[in-house]
Amino acid sequence: MNNRTVRVLEPGFFTTVQDRGRLGYRRFGMPSSGAMDMRALDYSNVLLGNEPGSAGLEATLLGPVLEFLEDTWFSVTGDDCEPTLDGKRVPSWHACLGRKGSVLRTGSSGRGARLYIAFGGGVDTPLVMGSRSTYVAARTGGYLGRALRAGDCLPLGEQRLPPGAIKGDLVVPLPEAWQPPSYADLLPLRVVLGPQADRFTSEAICALSSSEYIVTNDSDRMGYRLSGETLKHTSGADIVSDGTVVGSIQVPGHGQPIVLMADCQTTGGYTKIGCVISTDLPLLAQTLPGRAVRFRAVTVDEAISARRQYALNLHSLQAALANQSITRAQNAKHYILTVSGKAHKITVEPI
Amino acid sequence: MREPRLLPAGDSAIVVEFGDTIDPQLNHRVRQFCLSLTSLNVPGIIEAVPTYRSALVQYDPLACTWAELSDLLLKVASGLREVPPQRRRVTVLPTLYGGEKGPDLPYVASYTGLSAEEVIALHSGPAYLVYMLGFTPGYPYMGGLDPKLAVPRLATPRLKTPAGSVGIGGAQTGVYTLATPGGFHIIGHTPVRLFDPDSTAPFLLEAGNFVRFRSVCMEEYLRVEQAVGLGTYKPEVHDE
Numbered sequence: 139m140n141n142r143t144v145r146v147l148e149p150g151f152f153t154t155v156q157d158r159g160r161l162g163y164r165r166f167g168m169p170s171s172g173a174m175d176m177r178a179l180d181y182s183n184v185l186l187g188n189e190p191g192s193a194g195l196e197a198t199l200l201g202p203v204l205e206f207l208e209d210t211w212f213s214v215t216g217d218d219c220e221p222t223l224d225g226k227r228v229p230s231w232h233a234c235l236g237r238k239g240s241v242l243r244t245g246s247s248g249r250g251a252r253l254y255i256a257f258g259g260g261v262d263t264p265l266v267m268g269s270r271s272t273y274v275a276a277r278t279g280g281y282l283g284r285a286l287r288a289g290d291c292l293p294l295g296e297q298r299l300p301p302g303a304i305k306g307d308l309v310v311p312l313p314e315a316w317q318p319p320s321y322a323d324l325l326p327l328r329v330v331l332g333p334q335a336d337r338f339t340s341e342a343i344c345a346l347s348s349s350e351y352i353v354t355n356d357s358d359r360m361g362y363r364l365s366g367e368t369l370k371h372t373s374g375a376d377i378v379s380d381g382t383v384v385g386s387i388q389v390p391g392h393g394q395p396i397v398l399m400a401d402c403q404t405t406g407g408y409t410k411i412g413c414v415i416s417t418d419l420p421l422l423a424q425t426l427p428g429r430a431v432r433f434r435a436v437t438v439d440e441a442i443s444a445r446r447q448y449a450l451n452l453h454s455l456q457a458a459l460a461n462q463s464i465t466r467a468q469n470a471k472h473y474i475l476t477v478s479g480k481a482h483k484i485t486v487e488p489i
Numbered sequence: 490m491r492e493p494r495l496l497p498a499g500d501s502a503i504v505v506e507f508g509d510t511i512d513p514q515l516n517h518r519v520r521q522f523c524l525s526l527t528s529l530n531v532p533g534i535i536e537a538v539p540t541y542r543s544a545l546v547q548y549d550p551l552a553c554t555w556a557e558l559s560d561l562l563l564k565v566a567s568g569l570r571e572v573p574p575q576r577r578r579v580t581v582l583p584t585l586y587g588g589e590k591g592p593d594l595p596y597v598a599s600y601t602g603l604s605a606e607e608v609i610a611l612h613s614g615p616a617y618l619v620y621m622l623g624f625t626p627g628y629p630y631m632g633g634l635d636p637k638l639a640v641p642r643l644a645t646p647r648l649k650t651p652a653g654s655v656g657i658g659g660a661q662t663g664v665y666t667l668a669t670p671g672g673f674h675i676i677g678h679t680p681v682r683l684f685d686p687d688s689t690a691p692f693l694l695e696a697g698n699f700v701r702f703r704s705v706c707m708e709e710y711l712r713v714e715q716a717v718g719l720g721t722y723k724p725e726v727h728d729e
Contacts, residue, residue, distance in 0.1 A: 164547065165523070165538040166692040167622035167666075266686055276626050276667055278686040333496035333504040378509055379623065379630070381538045381545025383502045405540055405623030405630075413499030441500035442550045449551055 142208040142297070144257060146290040147241065150202035154272035155261050155280035155292070156400075157193040163267050164404040170384060171271035171279065174359060174400050174423035175252050176416075177319060177448070178216035182256035184455055185213045185233045185310070187301040192260030193270035195286070201244025201253050202286060206236040211258030211300050214242075215318070217250025217424060231318035233258075233300035233310040250321070250424040258297025273401060274359075301459035304466045306485050313458035319451070324421035326432035327414050329387065330441050334377060334409040338389070342369040343435075346387075346411060350430040351395065357427055359401040361388075364431070368393035369411060379407040385414040397422060415441040417448045493522075493543075493566050495559050500550050505562050506543040511632060516620050517574060519544050520697045526565050534558075539696045540621045541630070579616045579699040581725035582664065582679040584655050585710040586612075590678035597657060597674050600640050608676065609704050611635045616699040616729070617662065627666040627684030627692045631700060634662045642672035653678050655702065664700075677702070680714035681724065693724060
């Protein structure tokens with residue numbers, strides 16, 4: 139029987155269950171939701187050997203404090219908040235074992251906006267329209283359709299030993315030469331122009347790629363309101379509503395861009411100058427209010443090759459971890475050590 | 490028929506633009522396109538979202554290329570025949586007008602120079618075309634409001650309008666599907682849920698359906714409300 143749970147001692151500022159999002163319901167006006175920094179969630183799942191798209195926690199600005207009610211593998215990614223387990227530092231971007239009764243404390247680095255915690259087997263709240271993502275505005279999905287509160291107990295799926303681990307590990311070493319992905323590499327944010335780029339002046343198209351935009355306080359899971367050089371329209375900001383996607387850069391009459399994010403509406407009546415490509419959204423999701431971002435126009439082909447590269451990177455980590463499992467098992471030496479008449483199994487492995 | 494414009498929406502979606510007006514025929518073509526494309530079950534196409542005047546096709550860029558997809562979309566569009574819709578699927582929403590549930594009915598009546606009864610008769614007469622869903626889950630963008638009922642939106646939107654509220658704003662009528670802030674004048678309320686996330690059929694409507702409001706008395710309103718609460722309510726749907 140599997141009824142592992144993890145208990146929320148402190149919920150953090152705004153922590154929700156998220157996966158890759160609710161796909162295939164935008165025609166009903168249902169936002170996709172899902173992790174804002176999909177890369178961080180994807181990597182945390184790969185590090186644990188979870189099914190791709192398993193649900194984890196997304197914490198905003200301040201992470202939660204959690205108590206493991208059973209031995210549980212976990213991985214903290216995204217903003218490096220210097221997590222601790224029973225008061226001792228544990229590394230971000232690693233698979234770590236939380237013993238029954240131990241307490242994982244996450245917090246905030248002050249550098250990024252969101253951190254992710256995945257658990258072996260994934261968070262196992264009910265699927266709603268094919269997804270476990272929380273859409274708070276409609277009280278849909280996740281844990282009772284809302285942000286976590288102290289005392290909540292999250293059900294977890296069935297876990298296995300993470301890839302690259304051998305029995306006895308408390309922290310699984312990362313494959314040699316593998317580094318957590320860099321956020322700085324995603325700046326400037328790449329943008330595919332359109333669908334209404336032809337409704338802007340050439341100066342506006344130029345300004346989008348050449349000036350800085352500041353993330354304002356008015357930024358959340360629905361959208362990031364930016365402030366910077368005004369983007370001028372040629373014939374007004376309003377259109378007969380059409381479809382939006384996560385990443386759409388909508389520009390209302392005031393000329394300041396709004397980047398639509400995971401919980402955005404599915405249709406909109408403002409011109410969209412372009413769309414931030416899916417692989418670069420993690421950086422925006424991590425940018426704190428008051429910080430600047432820049433954009434760079436790319437072709438659809440460039441955007442798609444970035445997406446392919448992303449998939450390759452995930453696969454190569456998966457392969458390296460699988461390989462590591464084999465070599466570590468081969469190199470490990472097993473002994474039986476008897477202390478005061480009591481036998482202990484010991485594994486010795488090279489570091 | 491003019492070929493639609495294909496416009497990029499990032500790396501995972503293409504906008505197939507058939508026009509830029511609000512027009513039932515244009516919208517019908519968009520929906521036919523979406524149905525036709527969906528029936529092909531093309532691997533990698535996640536969904537086709539119909540809007541007033543374009544379809545947004547979401548795809549998995551790892552499963553299909555832009556070039557392949559563009560060809561396919563244009564082919565599907567050129568294969569559409571100009572057939573007017575044969576039947577209209579009309580969903581009837583029992584609605585209690587006025588009173589506490591429709592606090593702005595007197596205002597709409599005085600603004601339009603009609604009596605409250607005339608407002609109700611004009612509003613509950615037509616079958617409104619659902620052009621598309623959006624704004625909030627399951628929210629129908631409807632056309633066909635009698636121009637006599639057009640009223641400018643509230644200058645200061647209400648902070649919270651209960652789900653089920655039936656309102657008029659500008660030349661549009663709508664039904665709130667979530668308790669949200671809103672600028673519509675609320676003239677009534679329907680107990681029927683247009684969005685119920687926990688149901689096996691979370692959405693009452695889809696683009697291309699029609700909606701008709703039926704004025705009901707308090708007694709029937711309460712009966713429907715109870716049935717909805719118990720999960721035994723069967724929506725009134727007619728094919729006309």
